[in-house]
Amino acid sequence: MQAHDNERVGADLIQAEIVPMASSGNYEAVRFNAMKHGILSRLTVLAHEDQTEFTDLLAALIEEHRPAGMTERHLVEELASIIWRKRRVLLAEGAAINRGLRSVAQSQHDSPIPAAAPFERGLLKEGCDLPDLLTASAEEIAERQRHAALDLAATRKAAAILRKGGLNAYEKARRALIQESRDWWDEHVEEGEYPATAEGLAEFIYKTLEPICIRMEQEARLIPAIQVQTLGEGLQVHRLEKLNRYETHLDRKFERTLAMILKLKQLRSG
Template sequence: MQTFENNALVIGSDDFENQVPVPNGNYAPIRYNALKHGILSKLVVFPHEDRSEFDSLLTGLIEEHQPTEVTEIHLVEELASILWRKRRVLMGEGAALNSSLWNVAHEQHNKSTVRASVPLEVGLSNDSHDLIDLLTSGPEEMAERQRDAELDLAAPNKAAAILLKGGANAYKRARLALIEDSRDWWDSSVEEEEYPATAEGLTDFIDERLRPICYRMEKEARYQPAIKAQTLGEGVQAHRLEKLNRYETHLDRKFERTLAMLLRLKELRNRSYSNSEK
């Protein structure tokens, strides 16, 4: 039993002589009892959960609301248990989103995600996209990819302009204008006798192979934010979160009612103490 004697809280025991007055503001005994013997505290934390995290939450609520009677302690415990359940809801929501995103990013038969991100743009497909890499990319990485794609496109355009203008060593200068990877691809095509090592052959290579790929890569890099947003949006799958959302709303209302009850009880108790002192 807990009583007030001369404005001091007394933690009761069966032996009256062993009762120890606790000055107002010292809630260590209450905190200890709530953590050690609280009914809700024992049941709300599952074996696989971190008990210390719940204890920290409950301790913070006890220090904030400073309960002085059994009912108040129980209500504070109830607040802690509600917040702990809300924590589970958020963890469940995160798990559901992760599962959905994994499905969207890994389903090879689903070719609509990239195309749907920019529905009126042609030439986009999932085939050339690593959606996992895209989802984990930050704004700086996406900006760097776009700059690289623009440079990759500028190189064959420059080479084509050199070839179109012609003049001495046009073929040599155009070849050197290509980036290293494109130049290696061209040299390999020449070795395999797919194109002749001439200005005309290089022009055909740029028009038929190199420039179409560079255009597509530049377009895909330009639409990275839209593709990422589409993938994240498809991963939400709101219907899977509906039950969690309803449960979270229930917990919010329960928290509000419990908190209102606690504050009202403390108000009535303080008013009673004030009247008794008059």
């Protein structure tokens, strides 16, 4: 008789935990229950983390698994705790990658730019704004490539006009340059660095303008490769090894905890 009464009391306790969550279908009630009674919940969330976000996570897991009894409830809280810690792993991974990228971008001795295209001649790190290249959008890259190709083509056209010579070759070559290059040439003339002649313009193109145009075209064309190379070096996989091991540990713990919940439910259902 006493054993029967104990079984009935135990069943009543289990039912008391299930009914507020299972029968009402009220998510806010589940959320309140998760926040009020969680033991692990109060220890899992750090002071600078969002308690509400964790409470919502726990409430969703309670709604999904509908724990019956303190043991199942503890295991569901454990699931929430594991997911929360995996979130921290991702944050730590992102922070480590950002630190690695910053280190690579600021390196004065081992720039990723030449390594981005190992068989490309003349690709130098000097004068390149690596942070600017890394943050360039696809649209910005396309515009830089278009502008650099146009500038190089115009410069070579001007050089060809000067080589051919003839009447008004200087004026024709000057007009063939894009506006920025033309303005730059005029500044050199005003400062007395070159004479405003076909010979002076030809020398300016050969020694100054064309090498810069070639470099700018090369750099613009290789921005995607530079971005990939920098990201690859910035990952610094050796720094992520401990995080990866910890994440694997959490994955296994999650699997074991979930298996225990399912096993308990199976035992309860008979």
